Amino acid sequence: MSDRRLSRRALLGAAATVPAAAGLHSLVSRGGLGGEAALAEPGAGNGAAGHLAHGGHERFAHAAFAPGRTVDHRANGFNPTEVLRDFDWGRTRRLASGRLLREWTLVAQDHEIEVAPGVKYEAWTYNGRVPGPTLRAREGERLRINLVNSSEHPHTIHFHGIHPSLMDGMPGIGERMGGGQIEPGESFAYEFEAEPFGLHLYHCHVAPLAAHIAHGLYGAFIVDPKKGRPEADEMVMVMNGFDTNFDLSNEVYAVNTVGFHYVNEPIRVKRDALVRVYLVNVLEYDPLNSFHVHANFFQHYPTGTSLEPKEYTDTIVQGQGQRSILELKFPFDGDYMFHAHVSEFAELGWTGFFRVGDPSLLGGAAAAAAYCKLPWGGGSPA
Numbered sequence: 001m002s003d004r005r006l007s008r009r010a011l012l013g014a015a016a017t018v019p020a021a022a023g024l025h026s027l028v029s030r031g032g033l034g035g036e037a038a039l040a041e042p043g044a045g046n047g048a049a050g051h052l053a054h055g056g057h058e059r060f061a062h063a064a065f066a067p068g069r070t071v072d073h074r075a076n077g078f079n080p081t082e083v084l085r086d087f088d089w090g091r092t093r094r095l096a097s098g099r100l101l102r103e104w105t106l107v108a109q110d111h112e113i114e115v116a117p118g119v120k121y122e123a124w125t126y127n128g129r130v131p132g133p134t135l136r137a138r139e140g141e142r143l144r145i146n147l148v149n150s151s152e153h154p155h156t157i158h159f160h161g162i163h164p165s166l167m168d169g170m171p172g173i174g175e176r177m178g179g180g181q182i183e184p185g186e187s188f189a190y191e192f193e194a195e196p197f198g199l200h201l202y203h204c205h206v207a208p209l210a211a212h213i214a215h216g217l218y219g220a221f222i223v224d225p226k227k228g229r230p231e232a233d234e235m236v237m238v239m240n241g242f243d244t245n246f247d248l249s250n251e252v253y254a255v256n257t258v259g260f261h262y263v264n265e266p267i268r269v270k271r272d273a274l275v276r277v278y279l280v281n282v283l284e285y286d287p288l289n290s291f292h293v294h295a296n297f298f299q300h301y302p303t304g305t306s307l308e309p310k311e312y313t314d315t316i317v318q319g320q321g322q323r324s325i326l327e328l329k330f331p332f333d334g335d336y337m338f339h340a341h342v343s344e345f346a347e348l349g350w351t352g353f354f355r356v357g358d359p360s361l362l363g364g365a366a367a368a369a370a371y372c373k374l375p376w377g378g379g380s381p382a
């Protein structure tokens with residue numbers, strides 16, 4: 001076990017020993033002080049180990065997020081329920097050559113967000129949201145992405161895909177042409193072809209890289225195949241986490257930023273309808289993330305670069321930067337949990353529900369409460 005993990009477990013263990021009214025969120029929101037206090041706590045190690053048992057787990061879980069509260073989506077400026085199906089196709093126009101140009105403007109800006117009830121984080125964002133806009137194009141189009149740096153820090157946009165080095169968003173490359181590292185107040189236009197088709201991502205590539213990514217500068221980038229994919233209920237899930245006390249390990253894990261959001265607001269899908277999930281892992285500080293859906297299986301298209309699925313399964317694992325398209329149908333009404341099959345992540349926010357069909361049959365939040373009394377804040381049973 002590394003020191004980093006010890007420090008996080010110590011933090012959780014110490015949180016379990018403080019009165020409920022204080023809670024982990026206040027320890028976390030006090031930043032480094034909370035972490036140091038936790039590390040100094042002699043019994044912290046025992047508390048951390050204790051949380052693996054159900055009793056200890058409940059104690060830390062209840063302390064971890066404020067019960068009965070949800071985050072302020074309005075103040076955040078985005079709601080993960082909307083982020084899920086928000087595909088940004090940009091603006092298009094015909095060039096003199098007759099080709100289609102698809103264009104976006106991303107503004108890098110510093111913006112505090114609430115990643116779990118009461119847990120604030122000084123994020124660095126593209127367009128004020130985390131993850132940044134889901135950019136979507138079709139294979140072979142010409143793309144232009146204007147980066148305007150309104151942040152107090154230098155940034156870039158590094159796209160995954162195939163393009164010339166000058167367009168790669170790497171500090172030091174193309175500086176004399178206005179590229180490379182984009183300083184505060186500067187701007188730059190990245191321009192390249194949309195290739196290959198598949199599910200990609202973009203993120204800042206300024207050093208220290210882990211810090212720039214962990215602060216929130218990333219998003220999904222979808223290139224549709226020329227002939228498209230079958231009609232489906234499509235959604236984007238960016239798996240991320242937040243190091244709220246800057247100890248180089250995450251205190252909150254999520255899909256699309258807000259811990260337990262899709263427990264509070266289950267993702268509504270139709271029975272027997274094809275659901276397509278664009279799943280991207282940008283998680284910093286932990287080597288692996290994963291996705292598991294309950295009571296169902298999905299077709300797995302790694303990186304989305306083939307139209308033929310590679311696997312029929314219910315769990316996949318992704319390293320940082322990996323992504324997958326998942327396709328599934330729900331044959332029965334009900335609430336179906338999905339979560340990281342890294343239990344610790346699941347208990348620190350990376351848990352949600354698909355809600356299928358008749359709400360009178362359902363009770364996902366109650367099921368989750370029975371499971372480990374997760375403190376997602378609200379989420380009363382249907």
Ligand SMILES: [Cu+2]
Nearest residue numbers: 155204206212
């Ligand atoms: Cu950056």
